Amino acid sequence: MNPLTKRSENYSKWYNEIVIKSGLAEFSGIRGFMIIKPYGYSLWEIMKKELDNMLKNTGHQNIYFPLLIPKSSFLKEKKHTEICSEGCAIVTHSRLKKNSDRDELIIDPKSKLQEELIIRPTSESIICTTYKRWIQSYRDLPILLNQWGNALRWEMRTKLFIRTTEFLWQEGHTAHSTEKEAIEETKKILNIYTDFSEKFMAIPVLQGIKPYMDKFFGSEKTYCIEAIMQDGKALQIGTSHFLGQNFSKAFDVKFTNFYGKKEYVWTTSWGVSTRLIGGLIMSHSDDKGLILPPKIAPIQIIIIPIYKNKKNVIDEMAKKIINILEKKKIRVKYDNRIICTPGSKFYEYEMKGIPIRINIGPNEIKKKKVELFRRDTYEKISISYRDLQNLIPKLLDDIQKNIYQKAFNRTKKIMIKSDHYDDFKKKINDSGGFVFAHWDGTKNTGKKIQEETEATIRCIPIFSEKEKGICIYSGNPSSQRVVFSKSY
Template sequence: MNQLTKRNENYSKWYNEIIVKSELAEFSGIRGFMIIKPYGYSLWDRMKKILDKMLKLTGHQNIYFPLLIPKSAFSKEKEHTEIFSEGCAIVTHSRLKKNKDKEELIVDPESKLQEELVIRPTSESIIWKTYKRWIQSYRDLPLLLNQWGNALRWEMRTRFFLRTTEFLWQEGHTAHSTEKEAIEEAIKILNIYTDFSEKFMAIPVLQGIKPYMDKFSGSEKTYCIEALMQDGKALQIATSHFLGQNFSKAFDVKFTNFNGKKEYAWGTSWGVSTRLIGGLIMSHSDDKGLILPPKIAPIQIIIIPIYYEKKYIIINKIAEDILNSLKEKKIRVKYDNREIFTPGWKFHEYEMKGIPIRISIGKNEIQNGEVEIFRRDTYEKIYLPWIDLKNSIPKLLDEIQKNIYKKAFHRTQRLIIKSDYYNDFKNQINHSGGFIFAHWDGTKNTGKKIQKETEATIRCIPMYNEKEKGKCIFSGKPSLQRVVFSKSY
């Protein structure tokens, strides 16, 4: 197998290569669309399984709405429409027909739709159109729904997982009887995303609120979690939006409250996408391939036999015993006894795929009653009695999970910096990046000027930092609180 480009030589090239060589995804031939390969989809499946359980434990139910949205419904909430219409794909006709003059298919002009349909960029419009039928009384609330599906937004510049025209995602949509309850819901979801990111993906995050000019279109407030990648750039991991009554008013979704009066419902929406896979790669992986936290890894253990002197039966027997004992512990383990590949080739393959632990069984292991354990996170080799692996391996997996998080946490902490002087700010952004806490005067114009000069944007206003009076790093005007700047993906 070919080696990867080193991160410090060309980070972008390294990122693309690691995805292709680890068999997560490949280009489809259609700009902005990718093919997610079985290993990549198994990683997304693992994320879905964990997050789906977390959402259901808090009372959310899964549902599915159509991919196509009537343009009249999509156009209802004006702020929402204004932004998302720029990246919409539209269905205008229902069929093709054969061209009489050439051997090709053309759009059948007689099949023009009575109303054009939008391929969903997000589902608020069709869902709130439906909520008008479903919500009549306070007894119908709260309505806590979640959808797993896909969406489509035309993108000018695309990159595997991080920014694709079509992406897989989860989008939640809830309706509530009070403003307080809806805000609590939005923050609850943000905390679920935070727990998922830190406890399962081993990615430390910063919770915050998007500045007003970057909030989700049609919302009152957008909560977010931001993470720092290895190159010092930020990645938005997830968002949770308090919609206020904007969509309920646009679609006339009223309910009779406890006092018998009519009022508009309060809403939230929130989501994560296959962008999580990009964040996972850029947070942990190295110049030899993926590094996957055990809780997320589709395969936690790979067992590789090293056959010698035709000792196939005894090696296979030991491997099968280990395999079965680990499966009893609900560990995701695979035995690769393919004879068409050498052990060295397999070692390289599974290092590239980021399997947390590799177990090798050969002559020395049989003679000593031990197996070689290789840790992907540290490249450390240890030897353990094979008969006791079902007790030692779970502890080792937990240690690896903690170590991967610890490494990402310390890297993030080193790149969190306060800055009060614009020249220092620019130097930090251009050399090492990171989260830079600095004062901002609150105007969109200042934010744009800083972005133009440095490529840094305001990632969020920290949710739990104490307010601190100061002067805007750019304009010198008064500021009540530091915000977080960073270059980003």
Template sequence: MINKREENYSKWYTEIIIKSGLAEFSGIRGFMIIKPYGFLLWEMMKNELDKVLKDTGHENVYFPILIPKSIFSKEIKHTKILSEGCAIITHSKIKKTENKKHIIIDPKSKLEEELVVRPTSESIIWNIYKRWIHSYRDLPILFNQWGNAVRWEMKTKLFLRTTEFLWQEGHTAHSNKEEAINEAKKILDIYTDFSENFLAIPVLQGIKPYMDKFHGSEYTYCIEALMQDAKSLQIATSHFLGQNFSKAFNVKFMNHNGKKEYAWGTSWGISTRIIGGLVMSHSDNRGLIIPPKIAPIQVVIIPILHDEKLDTINNIAKDIFNILIKIGIRVKYDNRTNFTPGWKFHEYEMKGVPIRINIGLNEIKSKKIEVFRRDTYEKKLVPINETKYFIKKLLNKIQKNIYEKAVHRTKKLTIKIDNYNEFKEHINNYGGYILAHWDGTKYTGKKIQEETEATIRCIPFSYKDKKGKCIYSGNPSSKRVVFSKSY
């Protein structure tokens, strides 16, 4: 059993991750062990995104995880915030003490230049771009990198906030501003489609207020999603860098008119945090619920074995297994005999496998199989000869149901408010998204956060509203923004 979501959301979340086999603590604060099932889930996500990025012209590269401090420090705005959480390598060797029971840093091995462990790669990549970009003919450069990064977190939580995380980070260079902005927005649409159509997580597109944008960027676009505890999670970001990095690293190119100008840039990324978002968006008190499109195992077949019909049950199960494999369904046949069927039921419910097929004596007699769907707990007897068509159709139904349930929750927890007292009462009692007017000042945003813990998640693209008055200051406001408590 796990803690109930309604009673202790934080413990519920952590227990699901550990008991489902996604990940566990490593013993080093902020560093987690991603277990095989969790890594398989990440690979499903990675493979889907990688295909889309390649289809849109992006190429995979890999840059070093260590960045010389002098290079990292060149873009001041970028360095200012990231440097507070950087890991730095200062020495290259260790040595044993005299009693040989301990090791210490060898003082003679101090590096001539300290190395920053990658928190993000803009600096090292733009430092190389100046070698590769000389003419408009060299542009655009559309690079994507799969790797890891390290940012020293004070408060950590499995997947959601870890010191080390896996991610993809895109870095592009362009010959003009419009092309770069279009690239940043196109990537945001790719992330949106991936989140909604594969992860079944509805998201809100928008732009971050200026005080919360990525340092070193001109604009930060984002997608936000509302979790089951009515808090918002930033799913992904896409940054229009302007010419900030090209100017810092002197990346110029000869334009069509034969004049030198600075390149325009973007960067964007999505990380293993998305697995935390998947857990919090859909799961229940029996474990994970994973949408079929992204599920490592879409169907599990469990035989209810009896000695007198052992071969018959196995043969039928294997036939169904082969039928589903041939139509591209990710299926597992669990015929282990050292675990009871009931134990297996619990295991695969905890892992969030969308469909379970049970085959036993009753099923053989009726020439039907029992199909259990994880999202609704419904069971249905299906003729064996209809298995292929029924399962394929059911997977689509499950995907749609999980998404629609999340959409309904988001709509239910979204409200417009114009009175600050009402705002405070609502955010403390119900959470969710509050659409409210803001005067555009950092001071007002900070005061609201201090008094309510709610922050401006984004200035949404989709909401069109009249001008009004700031909910806090009463000053003029051009549009509503989205406030929420968040992770």
């Protein structure tokens, strides 16, 4: 039971250790690829289920498109291809054959594909090819689609969950008859992501628009939500792209409008990925392991027996408690393994971030009470097991709110303004966080600031008022503050 490296000593090492020791994931042996273990995947499944319900409740339908995209289709939208092609993996041959000279398998040169296939980094190209077949009239619109799957983008720097070559994700794609409707859809999704992040993951976020040089290539405008991790660095939680008519023009996707005229459709795309799990870890966890918000915790209650005697009586009480909790649709587990000590179980489930632990031993049986342990506050509560039915749901709700409030208070503390470059550099290096400062709107200025401070423009805040000022770097006029931060 080796303790974790402390966050204050080596944040990156602490993060990797917590991912592995909590049983979320591990390295696969292939650079940039990870194995998501059962506990990590069950966490993803719950997150997926909740977000999937939110999307379906707003009219979106799930669909699945092929993993491989014809190269000719992929190359049609030039701006999109310019950036996405840098991280593409390409299938060029269809089979292997045995080398007659040596006992090994080699690529069969006769199996070279007539057209190379791109392993999807994102699906706009293949989906727009499909739109062309599906869309004829305004009556065919809107199309509201969502896909759960995986994608592959070669990464130079990798980090479990945060930045991996292969990742699981959800990518939405919609087509509309008007610009207004497409923009409204883009904003609607941003609000769904915001609600999911704050109400389920307990991560407060800042809504914004990416500066023009950082928007999704092929889009007109990229909306995003950004969060601050415990080390003061920003993490992009999700993005929603207004694609305009860029892809529909590249793929010649037209429809006949109400007046009988041909128009190009308006499209959007949006997505979140298993990066959310990395954000969850870095937002809430401590030096003893994960801290999971109850709404998405795979196990909300862990019951641990402390066997000294009366094993049968303890097991019987545990069954009654499980029955009570399951009727409330609470996810509960009873760990009655006799090969592990209670202490080792305490360590294991603290590391896994289970919101509430219930201990049952001879003393609890005698007093007809149980001991509750809160993972978020380390508070211990002794109550009658008959009161669990009413107390547990309230306690889980209180833990959810407390975890969010703690993250909110931390974020608010490091949302700061700066009007001078020397002050800006000090704040970025000392406390990190979101630094609101004036920028002259040029790519060159943003690049210089990044080179000198490692801070990038995370977004232009949506709800901030326009405010004239002077760019902290160039001294040129600025119409609004933007958000700078070091980031993942």
